[in-house]
Amino acid sequence: MIRINSQFDGGNIQVIDASKASDIQLSIRPDEGGEFFQWFNFRLQGEIGVKHQLRLTNASKASYVEGWDGYHAVASYDRQNWFRIPCHYSQGELHMEIELQAEQVQIAYFAPYSFERHLDLLAECQSHPLVAVETLGDTLDGRELSLMKVSTGEGDKAKVWITARQHPGETMAEWWVEGFMQRLLDPDCARARQLLDLADVYIVPNMNPDGSVRGHLRTNAKGVNLNREWQSPSLENSPEVLLTRDRMMVEGVDFYLDVHGDEALPYIFLAGGEGIPAWNDEMAAKQACFLDMMTLAAADFQTEQGYPVDKPGDANLTVASNWVGNHFNCLANTLEMPFKDNANLPDEATGWSAERSQALGEDCLDAISLYLQAQVG
Numbered sequence: 158m159i160r161i162n163s164q165f166d167g168g169n170i171q172v173i174d175a176s177k178a179s180d181i182q183l184s185i186r187p188d189e190g191g192e193f194f195q196w197f198n199f200r201l202q203g204e205i206g207v208k209h210q211l212r213l214t215n216a217s218k219a220s221y222v223e224g225w226d227g228y229h230a231v232a233s234y235d236r237q238n239w240f241r242i243p244c245h246y247s248q249g250e251l252h253m254e255i256e257l258q259a260e261q262v263q264i265a266y267f268a269p270y271s272f273e274r275h276l277d278l279l280a281e282c283q284s285h286p287l288v289a290v291e292t293l294g295d296t297l298d299g300r301e302l303s304l305m306k307v308s309t310g311e312g313d314k315a316k317v318w319i320t321a322r323q324h325p326g327e328t329m330a331e332w333w334v335e336g337f338m339q340r341l342l343d344p345d346c347a348r349a350r351q352l353l354d355l356a357d358v359y360i361v362p363n364m365n366p367d368g369s370v371r372g373h374l375r376t377n378a379k380g381v382n383l384n385r386e387w388q389s390p391s392l393e394n395s396p397e398v399l400l401t402r403d404r405m406m407v408e409g410v411d412f413y414l415d416v417h418g419d420e421a422l423p424y425i426f427l428a429g430g431e432g433i434p435a436w437n438d439e440m441a442a443k444q445a446c447f448l449d450m451m452t453l454a455a456a457d458f459q460t461e462q463g464y465p466v467d468k469p470g471d472a473n474l475t476v477a478s479n480w481v482g483n484h485f486n487c488l489a490n491t492l493e494m495p496f497k498d499n500a501n502l503p504d505e506a507t508g509w510s511a512e513r514s515q516a517l518g519e520d521c522l523d524a525i526s527l528y529l530q531a532q533v534g
Contacts, residue, residue, distance in 0.1 A: 159209075160202040166271045169372030170199035173214060178203055181211040185219065188373040190380025195219045195420060196326030197230075198265040198372060201255075208256045211264075217249030220374060224420030225251050228497050229508060231268055234259045239268045241508050267418070267496050268511040270328040272300075272370050275363050278335055279303055285342050287353070293400040297378040298367040302397055304404060307341060308357040315356040315411040315529060320401065320477065323383040324375045325368030327418035329494045329514040334362040334416065336515030340522045352526035355533065359408060364397050384415075385473075387480035398477075405481070412525065413481045413489035423500040423509075424462040425517065427451065428491040430482035432467025433474070443488045443532070450527040455520035457499050457513065464493075492521070 159178060163170040173182035181201075187194040194215075203209050216225055225246035230253050231239040242255045242264070255262065263269075282305055283290040289308075292301045308314075319337070321330035341349045341358065352358070363369060367378035375382050381394045390398035429444050430436060451458045472479040482489030494517065498508035507513070 158202075161199055162202075163197075163199040163372065165200075166273065166370050167269045167372050168198050170197050178207050178209045181209060183211060183213055184215040185213060186372070188368070188376045188380055189371070189378060190376065192380065193220045193373070193375040193382070195221055195224060196266045196372060196374040198263070198269055200261055200263050201257075202261045203257050205257050205260060208254060211253040211255075213251040213253070214249075216246060216251040221420035224496060226421075227423065230264055230266065231508075231510075232262050232264045233268075234262055236263055239265075239510065240506055266326065267328050268332065270322075270331040270369075270511075272363075272366060275331065275366065275369070278331075278338070278362060279305065282338055282342065288342070293361075293404055294396060296367045296397060298370070300366040300370070302364070302366065302400055303362070304401075305338075305360045305362065306357065307353065307360070309353050314354075315532075316409045317352075317356040317358045317412045317414075317525060317529075318360075318405060318408075318410050318481070319358070319414050319416065320361045320364050321416040322362070322369065323364040323397075323415065323477065324417060325363075325365040325371075326374035327494075328369075329418045329496075329509065329511070330416040331362055332511040332514035333492075333494070333518040333521070334360060336518030337522050338362075338518075339515070340519040348523045348526045351530065352522060355526070355529040356412070357408075359404075361401055364401065384417075384477055385475045387477045388475045405485070410481055410485040410489075411487050412529070413478060413485070413487060414521070414525070415477045415481075415489075415491045417491055417493050418496055419493040420496050422462060422493070423495045423497040424459055424493075425455070425457045425495070425499060426459060426463035426493050428464045428478065428493065429466070430472060430479055430489050432469060432472030433479050433483040434470060434472075435483045435486050436469065440482075440486075440488060443528075444490075446531050447488060447490070447524065447528045450524040450531070451521070454523040454527065455517060457502060457517055457520070459501055
């Protein structure tokens with residue numbers, strides 16, 4: 158008997174027909190409001206040794222159809238180790254195939270990062286003497302929006318801000334935060350000690366907890382894309398942005414990184430603020446320096462592939478990195494990781510993975526520390 162279920166944290170799938178293993182028909186449930194969908198996450202129960210063939214029948218209407226090209230879903234029998242399974246996009250459907258090695262398997266768009274793990278991360282970090290965990294306020298579904306401040310409490314330092322997972326389906330962003338925090342709180346890491354000598358670090362590890370639990374791709378509980386709310390957020394539509402922005406106003410921002418995932422591009426890259434009104438030669442020099450440090454610190458990072466650079470004055474100021482960079486006259490970037498693989502350093506078994514996202518978080522700490530050191534001479 159075939160059973161498919163997604164009634165759990167971050168789950169998303171709709172069953173059309175699961176009567177036979179050779180043709181399981183599914184569809185992805187859209188985010189609230191119906192505008193966005195691509196994230197899926199479900200459990201399949203079937204017969205060991207039998208090949209199960211699944212079809213996502215509404216794949217052609219997904220938010221980023223180009224994301225299916227060269228894409229392979231992830232699966233896990235123990236919810237700890239995730240591997241890629243064969244997929245191909247054909248005639249408007251994403252076809253997936255797996256021969257079961259155990260009765261139950263979980264299949265997802267990318268390795269999930271549960272809200273329970275998010276709470277574990279906060280709890281583990283707050284036990285460190287340099288970390289203060291603060292609730293900025295409540296989301297529309299009544300969940301806490303949490304901020305971690307990491308500081309030695311000594312002197313007037315640069316303010317480094319990091320936000321992640323504005324788009325909840327981009328779970329690699331919170332895996333990145335986990336790696337970053339592990340390195341930042343490692344007492345034997347000289348680079349982390351250097352960073353905390355230079356800066357106070359503010360991290361919002363999950364900007365969109367409601368969307369995360371609901372199994373959304375891009376939006377919060379009201380169907381709002383938070384990364385288009387930074388110019389005029391509201392408690393009614395985007396309290397997550399308003400609360401974060403208000404705290405930024407109190408603390409100040411000298412460096413900002415917003416961590417994301419990209420459905421289509423199989424690369425790790427930065428999107429900078431070249432199009433913001435505040436952009437000038439000094440900021441361009443800082444951006445060049447940070448790109449150099451990222452290239453030095455992170456083998457997975459590259460600068461050849463990415464989004465088109467905005468022309469002067471053309472930046473969309475509703476986007477987090479553009480608004481923050483312009484308002485605080487600081488260096489601000491969006492970091493993108495792939496859902497597929499890093500085409501420059503591919504891994505056939507795992508593709509881009511939770512572990513590689515964590516490792517990139519560690520590497521980015523080095524890059525930020527090196528960048529800040531360069532700024533002080």
